[in-house]
Amino acid sequence: MAESAGVITLRVALAQINPTVGDLEANAALMTQALRDAHSAGADLVVFPELVLDGYPVEDLALRPSFQRASRAAMHAWAAEVHTLGLGDLPCLVGYLDHSDDVRADQPAGGPLNAAALVHRGELRARYVKHHLPNYGVFDEARYFVAGDAPVEFLLDGAKVSIAICEDLWRAGGPVAWARETGPGLLAVLNASPYERSKDDARLALCQSRAREAESALVYVNLVGGQDELVFDGASTVIDREGTVRCRLASFDDDFDVVTVHADGTVDDGRIEPHGDDLDRLHEALVVGTRDYVRKNGFTDVVIGLSGGIDSTLVAAIAVDALGADRVHGVAMPSRYSSDHSLVDAARLAENLGIDHRVVSS
Numbered sequence: 001m002a003e004s005a006g007v008i009t010l011r012v013a014l015a016q017i018n019p020t021v022g023d024l025e026a027n028a029a030l031m032t033q034a035l036r037d038a039h040s041a042g043a044d045l046v047v048f049p050e051l052v053l054d055g056y057p058v059e060d061l062a063l064r065p066s067f068q069r070a071s072r073a074a075m076h077a078w079a080a081e082v083h084t085l086g087l088g089d090l091p092c093l094v095g096y097l098d099h100s101d102d103v104r105a106d107q108p109a110g111g112p113l114n115a116a117a118l119v120h121r122g123e124l125r126a127r128y129v130k131h132h133l134p135n136y137g138v139f140d141e142a143r144y145f146v147a148g149d150a151p152v153e154f155l156l157d158g159a160k161v162s163i164a165i166c167e168d169l170w171r172a173g174g175p176v177a178w179a180r181e182t183g184p185g186l187l188a189v190l191n192a193s194p195y196e197r198s199k200d201d202a203r204l205a206l207c208q209s210r211a212r213e214a215e216s217a218l219v220y221v222n223l224v225g226g227q228d229e230l231v232f233d234g235a236s237t238v239i240d241r242e243g244t245v246r247c248r249l250a251s252f253d254d255d256f257d258v259v260t261v262h263a264d265g266t267v268d269d270g271r272i273e274p275h276g277d278d279l280d281r282l283h284e285a286l287v288v289g290t291r292d293y294v295r296k297n298g299f300t301d302v303v304i305g306l307s308g309g310i311d312s313t314l315v316a317a318i319a320v321d322a323l324g325a326d327r328v329h330g331v332a333m334p335s336r337y338s339s340d341h342s343l344v345d346a347a348r349l350a351e352n353l354g355i356d357h358r359v360v361s362s
Contacts, residue, residue: 160185241265308345
């Protein structure tokens with residue numbers, strides 16, 4: 001925390017990491033390392049992605065009371081652990097699965113919550129619950145979660161910080177409007193926003209619009225990595241109150257940076273990573289999705305049927321980029337309808353990629 005020319009400043013760490021659904025222990029270890037990095041960098045606040053402790057999407061795990069309890073317990077245990085490690089004085093915002101304790105008119109007690117905790121000095125000091133629950137495309141959150149209905153803001157030595165979670169940014173009203181009502185500062189947004197082709201331009205434009213609307217700096221921290229059918233592209237971003245991009249992290253890779261945000265909504269320039277063109281990003285998404293699907297499901301190698309055609313050629317090339325040639329095995333399975341040309345092409349492909357190749361005749 002500092003004060004420059006009478007304006008309070010915050011050094012905000014963006015912790016863009018790659019969790020695994022359900023692996024609370026491993027995800028907590030990733031969070032601890034990011035917190036160590038932020039502490040060493042002199043950060044005043046760390047912002048993690050949405051549901052980072054549990055991974056995203058948790059899907060039906062969210063409906064299991066045993067997993068709800070395990071997630072809450074892991075969150076409290078992590079808060080205590082990092083405090084014991086000497087990192088507790090650094091506040092952080094952490095996305096996690098919690099459950100409601102109160103009976104509401106529209107929901108029973110125990111409903112699952114997509115929440116963000118303010119962790120400081122070994123305790124959960126505040127809890128924000130996602131306000132808008134997406135129920136379209138790849139999202140089914142209205143089925144799983146109970147929606148929040150109240151803003152959460154806090155002061156760090158006079159600098160105001162407001163909290164939102166992913167879809168809260170995409171819809172009018174709610175956290176963005178609440179942030180504007182209470183004046184400039186920082187709007188911290190925790191995200192699990194999956195990659196879609198050409199979505200990054202629309203997402204950036206939205207963040208810029210919301211920063212101007214809230215009249216605050218906006219820190220957008222996104223998950224990265226593949227989980228089942230989804231790929232998260234990271235590209236976490238910091239935008240000032242005028243809508244100018246001041247920092248952008250890498251796409252499709254773990255990344256970390258610390259950016260100076262002023263309480264009046266202005267931001268000092270940080271690192272801006274270049275983004276590839278549309279086809280480059282599509283290739284990166286396919287490679288990361290393949291690599292993490294294999295790794296997170298505990299596989300070691302993959303077997304691909306090679307026909308000599310463009311489809312198996314593309315799949316094999318992506319697999320080699322994701323895993324390395326020594327972990328990809330090609331199999332040609334000719335029938336009496338297969339041409340010699342397809343067998344020759346399949347063998348040449350395997351040779352060019354440096355992968356194991358064998359022929360299994362029917």
